[in-house]
Amino acid sequence: MDSRIKEAVRYLGYGRHAVDEKTGELVRDSFRELDEIAKGRLIYRIFELEVLDDSRVSLGELEIISKVLAKNMRGCERAVMLGATLGIEVDMLLRRYSFTDMSKAVVLQACAAAVLEEYVDGWQREYEEEAGREGYYFRPRFSPGYGDFDIFHQKDFIRLLDSAKKIGLTMTDGYMLTPAKSVTAVIGMSKEKVPCHRKGCEECRKTDCLYRR
Amino acid sequence: MILERLGKELLYFDGGTGTLLQEKGMKPGELPETWNLTHTEEMVDIHRQYFEAGSDIVLTNTFGANALKFYDTEYELEDIVAAAVVNVKEGAWMGVHDGREVYAGLDIGPTGKLLKPMGDLSFEDAYEAFKEVVQYGEEAGADLIHIETMSDTYEVKAAVLAAKENTKLPVFATMIFDEKGKLLTGGDIPSVVALLEGLRVDALGINCGMGPDRMLPILEEILKYATVPVIVKPNAGLPKQKDGEVYYDVTPAEFAKTMRQIVEMGASAVGGCCGTTPRHIRALIKKTEKLRDFSGREKKVPNNRTIVSSYGRAVILGEEPRIIGERINPTGKKKFKEALKEHDIDYILREGISQQDAGAHILDVNVGLPDIDEPAFMKEVITELQSVTSLPLQIDTVDVRALETAMRIYNGKPMVNSVNGKQESMDAVFPLIQKYGGVVVGLTLDENGIPDTPKGRADIAGKIIKEAEGYGIHKKDIVIDVLAMTISSEPEGAKTTLEALKLVRERYGVCTVLGVSNISFGLPCRPAVNSNFYTMAMYAGLSAGIINPLSEDMMRSYYSFCALMKYDENCECYIRQYAGKGNAVFPAKGTRLTLKEAIEKGLKEEAYHMSKALLADRKPLEIINEEMIPALDTVGKGFEKGIVFLPQLLMSADAAKTAFAVLKDALKEAGDVEQKKEKIVLATVKGDIHDIGKNIVKVLLENYSFDVIDLGKDVPPETVAEAVVREDVKLVGLSALMTTTVVSMEETIKQLRKKKPDCKVMVGGAVLNQEYADRIGADFYGKDAMQSVYYAQKCFGGQET
Numbered sequence A: 001m002d003s004r005i006k007e008a009v010r011y012l013g014y015g016r017h018a019v020d021e022k023t024g025e026l027v028r029d030s031f032r033e034l035d036e037i038a039k040g041r042l043i044y045r046i047f048e049l050e051v052l053d054d055s056r057v058s059l060g061e062l063e064i065i066s067k068v069l070a071k072n073m074r075g076c077e078r079a080v081m082l083g084a085t086l087g088i089e090v091d092m093l094l095r096r097y098s099f100t101d102m103s104k105a106v107v108l109q110a111c112a113a114a115v116l117e118e119y120v121d122g123w124q125r126e127y128e129e130e131a132g133r134e135g136y137y138f139r140p141r142f143s144p145g146y147g148d149f150d151i152f153h154q155k156d157f158i159r160l161l162d163s164a165k166k167i168g169l170t171m172t173d174g175y176m177l178t179p180a181k182s183v184t185a186v187i188g189m190s191k192e193k194v195p196c197h198r199k200g201c202e203e204c205r206k207t208d209c210l211y212r213r
Numbered sequence B: 001m002i003l004e005r006l007g008k009e010l011l012y013f014d015g016g017t018g019t020l021l022q023e024k025g026m027k028p029g030e031l032p033e034t035w036n037l038t039h040t041e042e043m044v045d046i047h048r049q050y051f052e053a054g055s056d057i058v059l060t061n062t063f064g065a066n067a068l069k070f071y072d073t074e075y076e077l078e079d080i081v082a083a084a085v086v087n088v089k090e091g092a093w094m095g096v097h098d099g100r101e102v103y104a105g106l107d108i109g110p111t112g113k114l115l116k117p118m119g120d121l122s123f124e125d126a127y128e129a130f131k132e133v134v135q136y137g138e139e140a141g142a143d144l145i146h147i148e149t150m151s152d153t154y155e156v157k158a159a160v161l162a163a164k165e166n167t168k169l170p171v172f173a174t175m176i177f178d179e180k181g182k183l184l185t186g187g188d189i190p191s192v193v194a195l196l197e198g199l200r201v202d203a204l205g206i207n208c209g210m211g212p213d214r215m216l217p218i219l220e221e222i223l224k225y226a227t228v229p230v231i232v233k234p235n236a237g238l239p240k241q242k243d244g245e246v247y248y249d250v251t252p253a254e255f256a257k258t259m260r261q262i263v264e265m266g267a268s269a270v271g272g273c274c275g276t277t278p279r280h281i282r283a284l285i286k287k288t289e290k291l292r293d294f295s296g297r298e299k300k301v302p303n304n305r306t307i308v309s310s311y312g313r314a315v316i317l318g319e320e321p322r323i324i325g326e327r328i329n330p331t332g333k334k335k336f337k338e339a340l341k342e343h344d345i346d347y348i349l350r351e352g353i354s355q356q357d358a359g360a361h362i363l364d365v366n367v368g369l370p371d372i373d374e375p376a377f378m379k380e381v382i383t384e385l386q387s388v389t390s391l392p393l394q395i396d397t398v399d400v401r402a403l404e405t406a407m408r409i410y411n412g413k414p415m416v417n418s419v420n421g422k423q424e425s426m427d428a429v430f431p432l433i434q435k436y437g438g439v440v441v442g443l444t445l446d447e448n449g450i451p452d453t454p455k456g457r458a459d460i461a462g463k464i465i466k467e468a469e470g471y472g473i474h475k476k477d478i479v480i481d482v483l484a485m486t487i488s489s490e491p492e493g494a495k496t497t498l499e500a501l502k503l504v505r506e507r508y509g510v511c512t513v514l515g516v517s518n519i520s521f522g523l524p525c526r527p528a529v530n531s532n533f534y535t536m537a538m539y540a541g542l543s544a545g546i547i548n549p550l551s552e553d554m555m556r557s558y559y560s561f562c563a564l565m566k567y568d569e570n571c572e573c574y575i576r577q578y579a580g581k582g583n584a585v586f587p588a589k590g591t592r593l594t595l596k597e598a599i600e601k602g603l604k605e606e607a608y609h610m611s612k613a614l615l616a617d618r619k620p621l622e623i624i625n626e627e628m629i630p631a632l633d634t635v636g637k638g639f640e641k642g643i644v645f646l647p648q649l650l651m652s653a654d655a656a657k658t659a660f661a662v663l664k665d666a667l668k669e670a671g672d673v674e675q676k677k678e679k680i681v682l683a684t685v686k687g688d689i690h691d692i693g694k695n696i697v698k699v700l701l702e703n704y705s706f707d708v709i710d711l712g713k714d715v716p717p718e719t720v721a722e723a724v725v726r727e728d729v730k731l732v733g734l735s736a737l738m739t740t741t742v743v744s745m746e747e748t749i750k751q752l753r754k755k756k757p758d759c760k761v762m763v764g765g766a767v768l769n770q771e772y773a774d775r776i777g778a779d780f781y782g783k784d785a786m787q788s789v790y791y792a793q794k795c796f797g798g799q800e801t
Helices: A003-011 A021-037 A067-073 A088-100 A102-133 A151-161 A163-167 B018-023 B032-038 B040-053 B077-095 B123-140 B153-166 B189-198 B212-225 B252-265 B278-291 B334-341 B345-358 B374-388 B400-409 B423-436 B454-469 B493-508 B526-539 B552-564 B569-578 B595-600 B604-614 B620-641 B646-669 B692-703 B717-726 B739-755 B770-775 B785-795
Strands: A041-053 A056-059 A062-065 A076-085 A182-190 B057-059 B103-108 B144-150 B171-175 B203-207 B230-233 B240-242 B245-247 B306-309 B314-317 B322-328 B362-365 B393-396 B415-420 B439-443 B478-481 B511-515 B544-547 B679-684 B707-710 B731-735 B760-764
Touching: A003 A021, A003 A102, A021 A088, A021 A102, A021 B646, A041 A067, A041 A102, A041 A151, A041 A163, A041 A182, A056 A067, A062 A151, A067 A182, A076 A102, A076 A151, A076 A163, A088 A102, A088 B345, A088 B374, A088 B692, A102 A182, A102 B646, A102 B692, A151 A163, A151 A182, B018 B032, B018 B040, B032 B040, B032 B077, B040 B057, B040 B077, B040 B278, B057 B077, B057 B144, B077 B103, B077 B123, B103 B123, B123 B153, B144 B153, B153 B171, B153 B189, B171 B230, B189 B203, B189 B212, B189 B306, B189 B314, B203 B212, B212 B230, B212 B252, B252 B278, B306 B439, B322 B345, B334 B345, B345 B362, B345 B374, B362 B374, B374 B393, B374 B400, B393 B400, B400 B423, B415 B423, B415 B454, B423 B439, B423 B454, B439 B454, B454 B478, B454 B493, B493 B511, B493 B526, B526 B544, B526 B552, B544 B552, B552 B569, B595 B604, B595 B620, B595 B646, B604 B620, B604 B646, B620 B646, B620 B785, B646 B692, B646 B785, B679 B692, B679 B717, B692 B707, B692 B731, B692 B785, B717 B731, B717 B739, B731 B739, B731 B785, B739 B760, B760 B785
Parallel strands: B057 B103, B103 B144, B144 B171, B171 B203, B203 B230, B322 B362, B322 B544, B362 B393, B393 B415, B415 B439, B439 B478, B478 B511, B511 B544, B679 B707, B679 B731, B731 B760
Antiparallel strands: A041 A056, A041 A076, A056 A062, A076 A182, B240 B245, B306 B314
């Protein structure tokens, strides 16, 4: 099965269950629509990074207090800060379906999340190769709001990336990214290769989560 | 005065300031605007360099100086803006050596926030933020207001209105497009040009985002639609990164070379944006100096297209015929009237969406009903509609206050329905078109009524067009409705209308609209008359029929006409619509499913037909109790057990809803009174703009016959409390998605406890759990949507299933 279909089905809470035929159809329709209207845009910057102690990380001009981030970044000397979005059209489509067909809205929402992941993964693979030539290895993506990495840092990301102007990625007063299908993250870059297959999901301590991988 | 020179000679802007500020030691993270006060000398020097290079217009360092973006505890916004203007003037004094006239442009950048309904910044708050800055700027002596790098039509509208309403200065506005000629918020070039020209900016254009070469195709498209002078300010190429620093690498010579092309194409004012320096401007001026005087320039053919727009797209009238959907209108529609009275916005939105799906290009919006606060309601409906459809809207009202309110908050250049030949009507409507921009429908009637000859109607059209001219409204922004009178009482009605249509097009060359279906009033088999008359009217030159796009007869006429008249290349649209489509009729008999099974499987169509079939020999209530409720219970239980999943649960809910609608109509016909339904208020709390969770709960609660009062998203605590008290509600459901917004949830609960102690509160949302819910004082935490249904049943003493 297509990996993004698998992701979407997981977001829908199916766990290990097989997806039923009608939902499967909705999933395929949703991806078709998203391929047409989603406009992936991404912006990134590289910053110097230093893990100051087991709970403080200096990233460019920022000092971030977070144990999980410090752990994640140990051994890194640089980091990619990135913001990505699928654009406002996806939000509009979601809103439209929430008035006419709620099951479609729910499925579309899950599929959009999968499309965003796939889009950022795709970029990351390419960029990782480029950085690899300079001898850098990438750590998993880490976003404000993961564990004790405070969501309030969202604001720094938006500002440092100038993402409102560059890709239309903004934030509400409640620190939600707008458009809704957007992400910000930091990726540690180190010269040493550490085995780190753990991604955000496994890192999370909410082990009873319905959507856990 | 700059306006005397604009469009008559080439004007030069300055270039970027970021690079220069960095060179002068500005650190990353510093707010550049504070340098106006802390590093006055450096700022003045940067401006001086540009004046020395030859710039006519130098922009103030105030790009981010608005209350929404600029937070600094040390400096006041007013002082920053005032100093910024003074710095440019100082720079001019030091840098202009040839006595030429130069200008300080007050630079206005975007707020960095997304506007409602997709974001959380209200149009009014954006307006206020811009208003503050432009007032400071004018007081400090700025010569013009330059709004730039805008990527949202709605935000730029707020900025232009703020500048126009609060200052006397000329207003320029430039937008940031991507390489496909789209704004980040989706708008295309004609829609942007239509909006800005409608708002009467003095110049418009493009800046930032890319280098000069990639702007060429975009400029070409802008020039196709624009009548006002066009500004072009590219970056020095695309941004590149090295060692964490962003840089641009188009050299001054390369920059100047392409800029010359840009001037030759027809740009009237040029300069640079990110990465450009005084050297770029110097090179640009050297390369284009000979093109400075426009007296030898080829006169542009004025753009006479009739364009209406939404935030996302423009619709051009006068080429192939267009469809204006007529269904958002209470006239003669019982269900619609009920929806209006009950404030059922969802119903109206669905009417909009279904018309778009059926092929409408523009939607007429009429919410006029006695005893309704039309201005407030119109505003709400327009805003909500624009969040679910990108079709341009036609604001249809006789209430001038409602019209102005709607035009003000409309995102785009609307169509306005209508003005007529009465002096009073023109006096009221034209000033609004002049101010906000719009295409207005002119009805051919006046103080003496509706003339019964084609000539009489065309004369009134002429009067309307002439009167509009006095307001500076071009006839391209007038579309004439020659009115269709029913043939059952006016035997000559159709002929007069068709001839008037032709005459108006010939005489004035303006576009036309027509409410088509009036023609058959009082006759049997109206669709036949309507669709034939529709074809005749299109043939007589109708630009846009106001019709019901859900009527298959009308759409057949439309698609056939387009195919016949070669508006539909290779009959593609026609074939797409009708190829392989027989008259599919659902086989009501012979299917083995029961209604219960259809609902369980989430089969909407089948549920509809089956419930109709069942009504033949069973009572509605019996069907509800024996088929529907058991089906919903089975699905709900399956969901709890983890063998039915959310999409399936919702498909079943949808199927049940369809069946319910059929049965409800039957109940009403039989004169049975519907059971009184228990009210539940739902809201996504303040600060939270994601409402999918709340919407899921709503669908399910409605399925279980609760009367849901949906307050929407980003709802302030007071609004929830007010609604609960007003409607005497006993249960509220609140949703929050983020840790940052649970605070508002807590506050909402507090207010509810105080104002309505007997009301229970259930909460849900991604970040919540039982512990959290307890801490903020909720009565119940619903871990999924079904739990909230069960809790609601428990609250209202129903059986817990």
